[in-house]
Amino acid sequence: SQQGEEDPQALSIQEGENATMNCSYKTSINNLQWYRQNSGRGLVHLILIRSNEREKHSGRLRVTLDTSKKSSSLLITASRAADTASYFCAESGGSYIPTFGRGTSLIVHP
């Protein structure tokens, strides 16, 4: 199984601070994706980074990928209360089946 593991499991910060979440995986990947899930809602795709990319930006999001360490990080800069959600990484390997970890629960206090 390629199931990733997000770290930390929970993160509580103040509005305006940066939030960093990490994801580790076990086998080789084709790409890695980060998702957000608001409580009880479906997943929203945030960003996809391919295995040959090292860094990608989208608005306040910055994702890095280190294939030698089999890890990725998601940085949310200048966080807002609306960023409160669970964040998941999902790897897609040769079988193109995205597998998920348990997620990081982010709480941003106004």
Added chain:
Amino acid sequence: SQTIHQWPATLVQPVGSPLSLECTVEGTSNPNLYWYRQAAGRGLQLLFYSVGIGQISSEVPQNLSASRPQDRQFILSSKKLLLSDSGFYLCALETPPTGEGTEAFFGQGTRLTVV
């Protein structure tokens, strides 16, 4: 663009009753389709995936079954629900791989409570 329709949003069913959750997709052809379950406080668990009509693979032994009668329709079923089937069920599609890789899209989910 791809969209996923998943219904109902919430469902309360008695133990032993049957279940049918439907997922339909638009805006793409021949997608890979997936059913995930998320138990409270847990991560997403892959239940079934399908690479084409009539092709179903199961990741874990369970009380549920899946079918794909049409290219854009994926159904999750049970003949007799158990309490442990409660959870949040997500349907997902993955676009066919291109040079950009693949991308997954998710429905809004169904919250199933078995009582």
